[in-house]
Amino acid sequence: MTSRLFLIRLPLLLITVLVVQHSGIGDISIQSVRPDFMLALVCASGVVGGREKGALIGFLAGILTDSFLVTPFGFTALVYTIVGYLAGEMERLDQEQNRILDYLVVGAASALGVSLESGLGFLLGVHDPLRRIFVTELAVVSLINLAISPLLVFGARFSLVPQGSERRISSRR
């Protein structure tokens, strides 16, 4: 994939997910909890692209998300950067591509993201980790992200992986 294609596909993917999150689909609530598609995209990008790309895409996705929130600018960027990096730890596993494992990691990293968001939010005084729906939020966001992970892993692979290659783009360390 040429760098030009990467520069077109990635912003397109980010904007698409942002728009979907802020459209009617993002309004769906299960047990008073809304899905977090942007977090799922960050996790999928980490799984597909590795630690470095995961962190970078997490930062960009976080900045975009922060633009629509009243929370401190950079708060979501910080959370997504760390989540993207940790999801990218997948590249350390010395094994061939396993899609089921990729999807599970997206779900688990989403749970980590929700926890981190609550923890950091508590430190900054914008979130209460002990609020009533925290456990529900953790479960619902993780399960929804797990359910949509095939779509987002496909999207991340389309944006990050060179055409014709089925392997992750990151080098294993």
Next chain:
Amino acid sequence: MLKLFARPRITLLLLVLASMSLVTLNYRGGAKFSFVSIKAAVRDVVSPVRSTANGIFRPVGNFFTGAFEYGSTKAKLAQVQNELDQLKLVQYSQLDAQRQLDQLLTLSKIQFAQGIPSIEAQVVGQTPTNIQLSFELNKGSSQGVKLGMVVVGGSGLAGRVVAVSSGTSTVLMLSDPNFVAGVRYGKGGNIALATGQGVNLPLKLGLIDPGSNIRVGQVLVTSGLQGEIYPAGIPVGVVSSVSNPIGGLQEQVLVKPLVNYSNLQFVKILEWAPPA
């Protein structure tokens, strides 16, 4: 040593530092490093695309919401039908009461009823995150909307403007955990504090001493005390449950907001500033 300073870790470190710098500038930068214009620019770019996508995805979202909440939706429908029947019965008897109320409001000096200048706006979407419960309006700074302005829906208080761009503004909902408003209840106008608890959850009422005269069904209005950011007399919600835990220092009171965000389409932004 080499592994410690591997490229991904340096990238992570730089991005974390960048994020933390942004957060720090938010808190310490003051007006010099305000990110409001950046946020507004991003919103202005994305808003047209989002409006189009809303039209496409809204039915899909409604379908899934209906599927997931079929039971509660059916129960709500039955409840609404029942309430509608009751309202039809009392409608005519209330016409006279309404006339009297209008006269009383004209005579009294309630700020809200005296007619605060307002801007009509349309709700163009909700902010679908679990961190912040807010919705967006199609009016912004170019139409005169300013930070802190109070927003009222069809039946009561809907929220407060917390972000403004040139063409849109964001309103913090009553249900947001950061929402706090001073309210009055009962004939004596007792004061309490209403706090949001989350999506579709009732407001929590604080500062209610055990044995107070608060009852289910009482309507709460904003107190409008000095320093309060809402004008006095705006209906906020109806007391939905009152319990007095053994040994509790205050009664546990839950309040159902009067405004229904799921079908809120048009609102009024009150051009009102809290008294100094």
